[in-house]
Amino acid sequence: MAGGPQGSGVDTAAVIFSRACGYGGLHIYGKREYHSNIKGLHSYFHIRVSSREVLANSSSVDLLAAFDSETVVRHFHEVSPRGGLIVDERETQKNIFEIPTLPKEFKDDLKIKIEKLKLGETISDLLKYIEGRGGKVFIVPYMGLLRGIADKLGIDNLLRVMPTLNVLSIGISFSILRYDKGLVERAVRTTFSDRPRIAEMNLLALREAFDYAEKAFPEGLGTSLRVLRPSEERILIQGHQAIALGKIFGGCRVQTYYPITPAGDESWFLEAHEVFKIKGGEGSMLVLQAEDELAAINMANGAALAGARAATSTSGPGFSLMVEGLGWAGNSEVPVVITYYQRGGPSTGLPTRHGQDDLRFSVHAGHGEFARIVLASGDIRECFYDAAMAFNYAERYQVPVIHLVDKALADSYKTYEIFEAEGYRIQRGKILDEVKPGEEYKRFKIGDNAISPRVFLGTLGGVHWYTGDEHNEFGHITEHPRMRDSMVEKRMRKLELIDREIPLEEKINFYGERGAENIVVSWGSPKGAILEALKALNREGHSLGFLQVRMIHPLPWKEIREILRDRDKVIDVEMNYSGQLGGIIREKTGIPMSFFILKYNGRPMTSTEVQEALIEILKGRAPERRVLTYGS
Amino acid sequence: MAHESSSFRTDVFIDWCPGCGNFGILMALQGALEELGLEPHQVVLVSGIGCSGKTPHFVNAYGVHTLHGRLLPYAIGIKLANPDLEVIAVGGDGDGLGIGAGHFLSAGRRNVDVTYLLHNNGVYGLTKGQASPTLRLGVRTKSLARVNINNALNPVATALISGYTFVARGYAFDFRHLKDLIKRGIGHRGMSLIEILQPCPTYNDITTKEWYGGEDRRDPETGRPRPRIYKLEEEGFDPEVRDPDEAMEKLLRALSKSYEWGDRIPIGVFYKNEQSTYEERIAERLPSYFERPPARQRLSDETGVPLVDLRSLLEEFRVF
Known part of the structure; x- marks a missing residue:
């Protein structure tokens, strides 16, 4: 240190x-x-x-x-x-x-x-x-x-x-x-x-x-660091850099932002790398510093309508301002990505410190009901893949995607085997490049499934309208009861489609033995500390599994219910006061958490303190809620 | 609809109040688009909230009816993602100078090639006529419970000090003049503001069509109204900056002219100063910006494999 x-x-x-x-x-x-x-x-x-x-x-x-x-x-x-x-x-x-x-x-x-x-x-x-x-x-x-x-x-x-x-x-x-x-x-x-x-x-x-x-100091510390020769290629990278790389790789071509900690580092990095190599030439990303977060989200929405993969990046106070733009994107079915770096709230809170207080806010932000995806990464490698995947989800389902990360991920460093993305494919969903003469184009056509083909602004023959009002299939304002029902259902049915189509391995990770007696449930950056604690405890003969939830919304609750059912103890580990994920899981599955290990002092959980808290629970000596306090 | 011949008309019922200044603005806008020879798919109309916000639904072009005050962020996002589009923002006075005032100012700093029509009727019409940021101090329209105790913002002056490079004012019921202004605004390279004096027959009984037309002050001899509105160009006002050295002088003259009100109200172009646009400044940083703007970049091969060379991106992070 x-x-x-x-x-x-x-x-x-x-x-x-x-x-x-x-x-x-x-x-x-x-x-x-x-x-x-x-x-x-x-x-x-x-x-x-x-x-x-x-x-x-x-x-x-x-x-x-x-x-x-x-x-x-x-x-x-x-x-x-x-x-x-x-x-x-x-x-x-x-x-x-x-x-x-x-x-x-x-x-x-x-x-x-x-x-x-x-x-x-x-x-x-x-x-x-x-x-x-x-x-x-x-x-x-x-x-x-x-x-x-x-x-x-x-x-x-x-x-x-x-x-x-x-x-x-x-x-x-x-x-x-x-x-x-x-x-x-x-x-x-x-x-x-x-x-x-x-x-x-x-x-x-x-x-x-x-x-x-x-x-x-001829005797030195007594411990020495020995050089190794690993066979793999390795990188040293921070979370915000991994997200930025995921965005470039995943085809994001417009990024908007307003300065805020800890999200700002990502946009700085992107601006420094705005021109990059692609096969056969050069690609570029437009990085726009907006006058506020209201402008940032709405510029990104506009860019997405024009056909660019577009994102914005912010932290809690900025996301509070972005909520109206999120709602507009939900209503107009705009594929926009919001990278949300949580820090300790409420209000300005702990501007440079860590927290996971905003899970429920991400899931519920905005008036009215609309489909969105909330995707939470648990480590720096996931930050990279999820940043790229977020655009596929956004465009395939024509919904806003909130990529939920946090301060601990944003500026921690880690060595990794070099990132490969062999399996990643850009999937832009249903897009019409042209509308043939005489054909009528309806941007919000009600069809068999909730997704109607998109046409980018400027496409010949594809003139259509967007509005924050309720609208008909063309995008014109309507207050007609039947059309209102159809449009609400069209938007909300996407959640079922997302739930059905996205494979489970992109939504949850499970570590440890499938049949473990006790399960730790968590999301986001506590993952590292939990995995280290888990390894040590299972070595000592405890029976502990770990369910990491990545798809926070729509929550794969049926699968989660299967995993949590009939366990001895279900232990929720989160960096907030109220155990927000635990609460949502209970709401959706009916399964209550038996124990909570929580922390909200602004400093990430260490493996030591998670391990100590888990031991107490496993030995039957712990209260239902345990609050961790390590950190300076 | 009566005017099927126009390619920029839609069959959506226009639900503005009878006698609304917006009808004149809509006609002038459609006329300008036609006369410029634009095709519907080349044009994107972006609006905010309020009566003016409905405008895109009445025009057969791409329409983006956005949030209250946020039309400029949308317009800018769209234009910068695809600079080939002709982007026109249409908003009200409350929208642009109240809830969206921050965006109004920032748009001047950037000088994106967008044309912004600001419908100014002094009231928030769609919510029953509350005072807008352009309503003058001491005025009480019939929609207000009390006299307005705020000073008014001046849209032309605010645009001038914010850096808009084309600043004009039109009048909703002078179709020909307004159509010409809109054409010039669209033709201008950079951020244009056209304030449009728009009578609201339902809520604003102060700045009415009759008042602008001077019907309350007829010539005692001829009995004819003496209009308050006059045209800058008819008085030989030269708004154009042809040499950077004269920019400040012309800006100050335009600013001073913009405060003329009451007996004589100028319309026409106040200021025009072509400068580098935001898009051109972007292109200095992103050399391929105009050929391959964000909305038109190829992202992957036919099988979806990203074109980005991941290994070259990761090179700076290699430690082993």
């Missing part, structure tokens, strides 16, 4: 660290935590490295690189007994209650904590605590190292080499982990590939740090 004030290079450090591990054939999983702030408040990056695939974070830290004293205060208790802490020598004498960026409520809690642990009030007291538990503390004279770098570069002003502090800490970290320096150098070069002078300065810092640590 690396932590420091926002703006101090925590993110860059994490990227370099992750890349270096990836180059060495290791698996990583990492996630960012940051305040809604530009500079100064605490941020940190938590990375797990392993020779095997890692799916989530745990609640302990083996190596903590602290760029400031606040990081020590916030995370000292997480350092594991065999772990270590790297800290600047200037920070050690600081009084922990004099750190100005610590909020009052944090200090209140801290006071109780250090009294309980019988600790003093300086950073060095916390360091003693770590050492007392068997951990190692590596005190580094960062200022001296920086001065050395400045001298070698012939720079007087120390401020100019200050930005290399994060790379110094990476150098120290990898050195005490006995890792291959060459791979770290490569990671530094790649990260600063567009800024050669900065790259050189950082490479120098890296070498200085390695040299220093080899002399100062």
Whole structure:
């Protein structure tokens, strides 16, 4: 884990660290935590490295690189007994209650904590605590190292080499982990590939740090990172990038957005990749920054009518504004895709933190009744495939599709075997390229099934109308009772069609033994932590299966009912207060959840805390509701 | 319908009130489309909510009757997805300057090649005549319970300061003049606003057809009405910016002219300044934009396999 004030290079450090591990054939999983702030408040990056695939974070830290004293205060208790802490020598004498960026409520809690642990009030007291538990503390004279770098570069002003502090800490970290320096150098070069002078300065810092640590800490951490040579090709990718790639690959050619965290990164990425290679030439995506989310959704609706695969991307507050456009799309049968990055609500809520509070909102948003699809991805690979699949669903069924993801997926990093999409085919549904002279075209023709062929705006002979009002087959306004019935039924019958046609493997995943006595039910990003907990518990002899629901709406409730029926315990795991999926499952299947493991403090679930909560339930010692609290 | 000869007419019953200014606007619009030689399938009419919002249903062209205030986002989304379409937005004053005011301003920043007809009758007609953003301070129409205590927005001035590159005003009952304005607006490359003074015979008894026509102030000698409306072009007003150096001067003159009201109300073109359109600016970033705009890109081969080279996209993420 690396932590420091926002703006101090925590993110860059994490990227370099992750890349270096990836180059060495290791698996990583990492996630960012940051305040809604530009500079100064605490941020940190938590990375797990392993020779095997890692799916989530745990609640302990083996190596903590602290760029400031606040990081020590916030995370000292997480350092594991065999772990270590790297800290600047200037920070050690600081009084922990004099750190100005610590909020009052944090200090209140801290006071109780250090009294309980019988600790003093300086950073060095916390360091003693770590050492007392068997951990190692590596005190580094960062200022001296920086001065050395400045001298070698012939720079007087120390401020100019200050930005290399994060790379110094990476150098120290990898050195005490006995890792291959060459791979770290490569990671530094790649990260600063567009800024050669900065790259050189950082490479120098890296070498200085390695040299220093080899002399100062000859014993190292005691744990070492060994380089592997896997046979597969591997990528290191974040959730928002995977979604963006899924969109490009899946044929999205118009993306609209209004700036919002954490959705904004995706549109930035798309804009940076707006021209891309296709077979025999060049493709492009139009990325439009709208004046607000009202414009964003409605521009996307318009682009979809013209025949482009179109999407918009937002988070809770933006989606609230988009609801009227969603309803219009539902009424006019517009194939538009909304990528919805949840964060903690309500209102502005926790702008940069995680939550899964918006499942019911996605399913119910909008007045009136209309068909929509809500599709929830549980990991970064699913983010990629679902982003592409969302357009197929939208166009085949002529409905708005909400691709529901969250902050934890958006900016966590993970290594994957390179994405292949051999099986993916673009399916645009029923489209007429021309309407023959003399033929009458009806955009909303009532036929055998709920889907009438689409004609893009501008097609010869296909003139038709759209309206937010109730309409007849041509798209003209009507208030006629029989036509109203027909149109309501046409729109709503799509849900049955979707339910019938989309294969089960695209709607749910099941892990563990089919006949397990107990079933965990969840959706979205808790998947990783649950899978890790499941593996550990089943190894201990427990009988646990995991049902991950991806198709939230229309919910494949008959299949879910079959899976949940006659189990000993059904345990709902979600990042919200009320157990929203559990509630919907109960509504549709009549099967109540026996237990809820919930969390809403804005920090993703760790595998450790999910495992602990599950053990208590399996041992029959748990209350019906258990609220998880890990995180800083 | 009586006018089967016109290719831009539909057989949908026109349910506006008798004497509504919208009839004049509809005729002028259909006449303009015909005279420009456009085909129905080349034109997309986008409207908002209110009486004007129904316009597309009465025109035989692609019609997109959208949400209250959102006609411009739809118009822009459609036009940018397929710039070959002739996109015309038709909305009311409450729609464009009340609930949709943010979009009105932002459209000026972009200069997408869309023509925007803003029907201005001073009231929210379809909801029984509440005061709209263009109703003047101190006015009480017969539909209002109390006198209006808001100041009015000026559509022409607002368009000018927002960056619209063609700004004009027409009058619903001057068919020939309005038709000509619409043709010029469509012909203009960039974002055009045409404000249209539209009497509402049901709810607005202040700015009526008679009032615009000056029937309340007949010449005592001839007994003939003295119209309040006059044409800018008849007074030699030159709205066109031919040299960037004269842009500010012409903008300020247009702005000043737009505030003329009461005894003399100008109609005609206030300002015209051709600049790079949003589409042209997009094409600088996406070189193939005009040949293969978003709506016309091929996405897959015959079997549905995407044309995008996934491996080249993933290259920057490779670590092993």
